[in-house]
Amino acid sequence: MNPAFNNLSVTQLRVLATLLDVRNLSHAATRLGASQSALSRHLAQFREAFGDPLLVRQGRQYILSERGVELLEPLKQVLEQLQALGTPSRFSPATCERRFAMAGSDHVAEHILPQLLADLARVAPNVSIDFRPWEANRFDWLASGKVDLATSMIEDTPAEFHGRVIGEDVAVCCMRSDHPLAAQTQLSLEQFLDWPHLKISTGGDKDSFVDAYLRKHNLHRDLKLTVPYYSAALAVIQRSDMLLMLPEHIARKWVEQADVCWRPLAFVRHPFRYWVVWHSRTHSSAEQQWFRTFVYEHCRGSQFLSPGEQLPVYPA
Structure with a gap:
């Protein structure tokens, strides 16, 4: 894997998971509270890190590449596990x-x-x-x-x-x-x-x-x-x-x-x-x-x- 992968932060991985899940830069930007141009730059970095386009334009929409499909669920699981690590052991409603x-x-x-x-x-x-x-x-x-x-x-x-x-x-x-x-x-x-x-x-x-x-x-x-x-x-x-x-x-x-x-x-x-x-x-x-x-x-x-x-x- 490209060494650029090692420089990705947890926050960036959350951005990647959102992009792969939503498959729309505008909608992903709304969900994340970020600008569409910032997500375009992130997407370029993710493509370099994984050596794959991840999101492929088809008409006016994006579809996932095969690598993007492979990454989505494991990425969600990793992020959920990381979130669980930070969850207090004692829950108070x-x-x-x-x-x-x-x-x-x-x-x-x-x-x-x-x-x-x-x-x-x-x-x-x-x-x-x-x-x-x-x-x-x-x-x-x-x-x-x-x-x-x-x-x-x-x-x-x-x-x-x-x-x-x-x-x-x-x-x-x-x-x-x-x-x-x-x-x-x-x-x-x-x-x-x-x-x-x-x-x-x-x-x-x-x-x-x-x-x-x-x-x-x-x-x-x-x-x-x-x-x-x-x-x-x-x-x-x-x-x-x-x-x-x-x-x-x-x-x-x-x-x-x-x-x-x-x-x-x-x-x-x-x-x-x-x-x-x-x-x-x-x-x-x-x-x-x-x-x-x-x-x-x-x-x-x-x-x-x-x-x-x-x-x-x-x-x-």
Whole structure:
């Protein structure tokens, strides 16, 4: 390797990791708080040090060279290890100043975030949260660092990820309270197919099991509308004949706040498992360990509290 490599500082290696990850000088400059011209000079030095272009222009964009691809993940790991060396062995939420990125549905945002933030203000007042809508199976967001953890319905966690089960639930069919099917104790296949349907696209996978069952029997439902938010779906079913597949614990909450009801399906039963899930790269971080436990306890308490259980108490 070129002797120029020996002169690269840890700060420069962080710059290199950002350039390889973002693959855009302007965006990397914004993230690092540096000028684009300074990053151009850094890139020239990195190319000399590694004897490789690293970033190759293709049209108006950059792509990684083969050497750049080889360097990216090892470089991230080295920088994470160096950061861990400087992390205090004793972690205190009261002095943590980190901004965590959390993903979930708008239902999580509505029913869990308010109490979570109230407790956070007392135990970790300098911690901030970026909440983002979770899309089914977007584990690459956790791998890239776009989000630190996700709360969602997941069949199982992939090998590179860790997860903790919040609770279990079953799928039910939700509708307005005066819907003709509300008089039924459970819905037959024929009744289910006689009416139009609505689907919530964000969050975990709530109803593909129904479509898989129907395909197996050469049937299909009339899917009239797909929306990204639980709140929008609730508004729609109250004013239409549409049916909506939903986890039972959410349907029960809706019954308390709106003129809707729910019924189980007679022809298929599907259990859900709710997880807090994170990537291996954050598994050993003291800050991340604290935050995911904090989120887990609030999710567990808000959604799946059993009779006799109580929410955790967070002292000031």
